[in-house]
Amino acid sequence: MALNNGYSSFRQEDGKVIGRIRTGVKAAYPAVGEQDYRFFVEPLSPLPRGYDDARRLGFTGFMSRIGYDCSFFPSDKEAWKALEEEWAQCLVLFTPALRNNKYFVIDDVQKEAEPLAMDDDVAFVPVPVFDADGDPAFDGDLNKFCWLIAEGKPLPGLSRKYWDRNQLPPFVAAAFRTPDSKRKQYVFFSPLSEDTFRQVIISEGGAYFGTDRRELGWRVVDLSAPELHSRIVLCRTAPLCFIPQSVLPFLREGRAPVPEDCNLLRLIGGRKGRVTGRSAAVQKAVKTDASQPPVKEKADAQPAPEAKKADAELKAKAQPAKRSQEKPAPKKVRAQDAAEAKPAPAPEPAAPQPLSETAFLDRLVRAAKSRGLLYTTKDLINFHTALKVSCLVILAGMSGTGKSGLVRLYADAMGLPREQAVMIPVRPSWMDDSDILGYLDMKNMIYRPADTGLAELLIEASRHPEKMYIVCFDEMNLARAEHYFAQFISVLEKEEDPVIRLYNPSLMPRIYNSAAYPAEIPVGRNVLFTGTVNVDESTYHFSDKILDRANVITLHQGKFRDLARIGRAEPETWPELSAAEWQAYRRSADTVSLTETELDFLDALNDALREGGVGGGIGYRVARQMGRYLLNIPEGTEFTREDGLDCQTVQRILTKLRGSGEQLQSLVAVDETGRLTGDAAAVLDRFARLSPFSEARKVLLRKARELKLYDYTF
Numbered sequence: 100m101a102l103n104n105g106y107s108s109f110r111q112e113d114g115k116v117i118g119r120i121r122t123g124v125k126a127a128y129p130a131v132g133e134q135d136y137r138f139f140v141e142p143l144s145p146l147p148r149g150y151d152d153a154r155r156l157g158f159t160g161f162m163s164r165i166g167y168d169c170s171f172f173p174s175d176k177e178a179w180k181a182l183e184e185e186w187a188q189c190l191v192l193f194t195p196a197l198r199n200n201k202y203f204v205i206d207d208v209q210k211e212a213e214p215l216a217m218d219d220d221v222a223f224v225p226v227p228v229f230d231a232d233g234d235p236a237f238d239g240d241l242n243k244f245c246w247l248i249a250e251g252k253p254l255p256g257l258s259r260k261y262w263d264r265n266q267l268p269p270f271v272a273a274a275f276r277t278p279d280s281k282r283k284q285y286v287f288f289s290p291l292s293e294d295t296f297r298q299v300i301i302s303e304g305g306a307y308f309g310t311d312r313r314e315l316g317w318r319v320v321d322l323s324a325p326e327l328h329s330r331i332v333l334c335r336t337a338p339l340c341f342i343p344q345s346v347l348p349f350l351r352e353g354r355a356p357v358p359e360d361c362n363l364l365r366l367i368g369g370r371k372g373r374v375t376g377r378s379a380a381v382q383k384a385v386k387t388d389a390s391q392p393p394v395k396e397k398a399d400a401q402p403a404p405e406a407k408k409a410d411a412e413l414k415a416k417a418q419p420a421k422r423s424q425e426k427p428a429p430k431k432v433r434a435q436d437a438a439e440a441k442p443a444p445a446p447e448p449a450a451p452q453p454l455s456e457t458a459f460l461d462r463l464v465r466a467a468k469s470r471g472l473l474y475t476t477k478d479l480i481n482f483h484t485a486l487k488v489s490c491l492v493i494l495a496g497m498s499g500t501g502k503s504g505l506v507r508l509y510a511d512a513m514g515l516p517r518e519q520a521v522m523i524p525v526r527p528s529w530m531d532d533s534d535i536l537g538y539l540d541m542k543n544m545i546y547r548p549a550d551t552g553l554a555e556l557l558i559e560a561s562r563h564p565e566k567m568y569i570v571c572f573d574e575m576n577l578a579r580a581e582h583y584f585a586q587f588i589s590v591l592e593k594e595e596d597p598v599i600r601l602y603n604p605s606l607m608p609r610i611y612n613s614a615a616y617p618a619e620i621p622v623g624r625n626v627l628f629t630g631t632v633n634v635d636e637s638t639y640h641f642s643d644k645i646l647d648r649a650n651v652i653t654l655h656q657g658k659f660r661d662l663a664r665i666g667r668a669e670p671e672t673w674p675e676l677s678a679a680e681w682q683a684y685r686r687s688a689d690t691v692s693l694t695e696t697e698l699d700f701l702d703a704l705n706d707a708l709r710e711g712g713v714g715g716g717i718g719y720r721v722a723r724q725m726g727r728y729l730l731n732i733p734e735g736t737e738f739t740r741e742d743g744l745d746c747q748t749v750q751r752i753l754t755k756l757r758g759s760g761e762q763l764q765s766l767v768a769v770d771e772t773g774r775l776t777g778d779a780a781a782v783l784d785r786f787a788r789l790s791p792f793s794e795a796r797k798v799l800l801r802k803a804r805e806l807k808l809y810d811y812t813f
Contacts, residue, residue: 111196111206112147114263117223117332117341119143120187121157124179129161133169136162136178140191140205144223144341145266147195153203158195160205166785186210190332190341194260209336209788223332223341224269227257227306230338231273232283234734235455235684236305241275241286246361248273248288249312253305255457255735261337262306267295269347271308272320272340284319286363287350291316305735316354319367335694336740454676456684456733462673463512469671472501472508475655480738481746482509485650486627487685488727490591493575493630493641493651500654502631506571514675518559519568523551525575529583537616539602544609546601546616557599557620567678568626575630576639584645590622592648592720597622624685625678643755647720650728650750685731692726697744700786701725704752707778711766713756721751741790748795756802760810767803767812775800 121139129135140158162178163169165186172178190212193205231237231244236255247254248271270287290296290310298309322331322340332341342350358366454462460480467474482505485492494502503522510520529535537548548554553570560568572584581588590597602610604618630649634640641651691698705717725747732743756767756779767777779799783792805812 110198110200111194112150112263113259114147114194114266115192115225115261115334115337115339116142116146116195117144117190117192117211117225118158119190120182122179122187124162124175124182126175127161129163129169135169136167136172136175136182138162138182138186140193140208142195143190143221144225145263147263148265149197150195150203153195156203158193158203158205160193160208163784165208165788168781168784192334192337192339207788211334211336212332222344224344224347225262225266226268226270226272226287226340226342227262228272228274228285228333228338228340229254229256230734231275233274234457236457236735238455241273241363241367242361244273244275245286245288245317245357245363248308249315249357249361251307251309251312253302253307255305256338257301257306258737259301260739261339262299262301264299264301267297267299268308269295270342270350271296282323284367285322286317286367287320288315288317288357289351289354290314291354291356312357315357317357317363318350318354320350453680453683457735459512459676459684460733460736462671463509465671466508466512470508472504473656474501474505474508476736477738477742478505478652478654480733480736481652481743484728484731484733484738484743485652485750486629487731488724489648489650491587491628491630491645491649493632493649495632495634495651495653496656498633500656502654503571503573505654506569506629506631510569512673513567513569513681514673515567515569516675519556519566520571521552521556521569522571522573523553524573525577525583527577529578531582532584532586534583536599536601539606539610543611545611546613548616554601554616554620557622557626558616560623560626561621564623564625565678566625567676567681570626570628572628572630574633576632576634576641579639580630580645581642587628588644588648591628623678624682640757641754646751646754647718651754652746652750684733688727688730691723692730693722696786696789697726697729698722700744700782700789703782703785704748704779707766707782708752708756711778712758712762713766717752725751744790745792745794748790748792749798753795753798753802756798757812760806763802763806763812767799767806769800769803769807775803777803 118140121141124136124138127135127137138160140160142153142158146153162172162182167178167181172181189210191208192211193208196204196206198204229237229244231241232239234256237244237247244254246252254271270289273286273288274283275286276283291314293310293314296308296310298307300307300309320327322328322333327346330343330346334340355366357363460483463479463483464476467479482492482494486509494505496502506522507520523535526534533549535549535551536554537546539545540547556568556570560566572580575584586599590599599620599622600618601616601620602618607613607618610616610618632641632651641649693701701717701722708716725744728747729740729743732738732740756763765777766779767775770776775796777799780796783795783799802812
């Protein structure tokens with residue numbers, strides 16, 4: 100893949116390589132008046148084809164690509180001192196690349212472990228690591244993962260971004276938790292008679308590892324053991340671990356063949372009782388596999404009652420005639436015979452299996468294509484992830500880009516009937532929440548609901564917590580959202596027992612229709628709140644009170660040329676997604692789910708915003724919700740944590756970047772050549788190792804041009 104890294108174009112390879120930084124830096128001059136420094140990385144794991152010389156020469160990286168500004172260091176000595184303190188003591192993970200078909204360079208470099216025991220001549224071997232406990236595709240079941248790899252089925256979670264298909268791994272690892280353990284354990288699968296898997300295929304469906312099921316072995320490996328913890332590198336930024344070649348013989352010891360029923364948990368956990376067949380997860384997978392042979396009937400199966408009766412009649416006709424003239428003797432019927440004569444009860448239908456998050460996202464993408472809609476997959480995943488963590492998701496953009504259509508599409512993919520997905524057109528005259536909920540008629544002592552139907556939907560949702568509901572406020576900023584949506588703003592951010600109040604609870608005994616319209620309505624997580632906005636002369640801008648609590652997503656507009664290639668199809672209909680299934684997609688954590696580097700990024704950006712005169716900056720609420728968003732990014736998709744951090748920077752932080760040119764001139768600007776400058780862009784450059792921040796840079800560039808043209812931005 101050809102890219103442009105600012106110095107020249109280069110070809111980026113598949114897969115990741117681990118290495119360490121060599122001593123020393125050299126000055127480089129990317130442009131007139133700018134001084135950068137090159138550093139050098141020694142690879143310690145297998146390289147792509149055609150990179151043999153890189154083992155001897157090493158790879159080159161630039162300090163401006165890992166967070167250091169150009170012309171920042173006065174000398175080589177100062178540059179190496181900073182690099183040594185922060186990077187040289189760690190192993191680094193990077194994507195290999197070739198510049199000008201001549202120079203070996205690194206891309207997307209990340210810091211990994213600080214090994215406690217590492218020889219100078221250590222050589223690592225990469226091993227894919229799958230999260231059998233956390234990936235919805237495996238239903239949290241190690242046994243299902245075992246069956247998939249044994250049968251040669253696709254394993255989601257590994258892409259070409261992380262793995263070079265020409266590399267054949269000696270092991271494939273799966274992380275799991277037993278019911279009685281909070282700590283993750285790891286099972287290493289490997290061929291018993293070969294050193295590596297025979298083949299690796301990576302496609303859109305996942306990764307396939309070629310081996311003979313009968314030759315597949317396994318063993319549990321405790322990566323926290325002292326002899327392994329200091330040597331095996333479990334990556335924090337990729338689904339990989341790197342194992343020293345000297346450790347491979349140890350890992351091959353004690354392997355056992357995978358059992359026929361693939362029930363590893365029975366063997367690992369030492370559970371009592373005998374398992375007579377495949378585990379539940381494996382049985383579910385077998386049912387969905389059309390290639391399985393049909394089940395044969397047992398040879399000693401009892402005939403049906405009708406067959407017994409017909410057989411008895413044939414025997415009676417075959418008896419001599421005189422026997423038919425005799426008076427039949429009374430026949431005693433045993434209770435056991437009577438019980439056998441009764442027809443067997445019909446088997447109960449199998450309970451429907453919950454829909455995995457990956458399957459739901461596939462359904463959402465198919466729904467968009469069948470309706471001829473030009474949504475990008477990343478926009479769909481971004482919207483889905485924001486709904487999981489935000490009390491309000493707002494879709495922004497120019498009129499006609501399909502904002503309200505996306506909400507309807509999402510409701511259709513959930514299988515919701517129309518009464519559970521309500522579109523509420525906002526009116527410019529709305530002043531408070533009585534315009535959307537209703538009001539109490541004190542003269543007639545009756546509650547009069549608004550014609551929006553919102554009160555009825557909330558009451559219905561509170562009475563049916565097993566169902567999902569979605570509400571969309573269309574053209575949300577035609578009126579002041581801070582006025583008519585005020586009660587929702589303060590209520591929906593509550594983690595426990597949020598309640599919308601229609602009127603004073605003390606008046607309930609006197610209200611004639613209080614049974615239909617109670618004073619307070621509990622609002623559960625089975626109700627999703629969304630909105631759409633257009634930004635023009637007829638609308639209001641949101642205050643920080645709204646922006647602090649909402650994810651504001653600007654949809655990407657597709658090319659008109661693509662309209663001609665879109666093929667519409669008959670829309671599919673799906674069974675309704677239950678609240679329990681949807682809630683299972685959400686992940687929660689007691690702490691802020693951000694890494695230390697990501698927190699440093701927020702601190703640096705917060706300082707830049709405050710120095711630039713932006714009021715409010717980044718609050719604790721925004722930081723917590725950003726961490727929750729990153730934690731809830733669906734695994735096994737093309738939407739990565741880097742993409743998520745970029746989107747959250749735009750949706751939660753840069754939406755508040757507005758003001759006059761005098762106020763923001765130090766924060767965002769463009770030079771004479773049109774290149775983005777300013778303190779905000781400098782922070783993005785400094786933390787480029789976290790994300791390319793491509794969307795954030797586009798927003799900053801647009802705002803800088805607005806400042807240059809109009810002397811203000813909104």
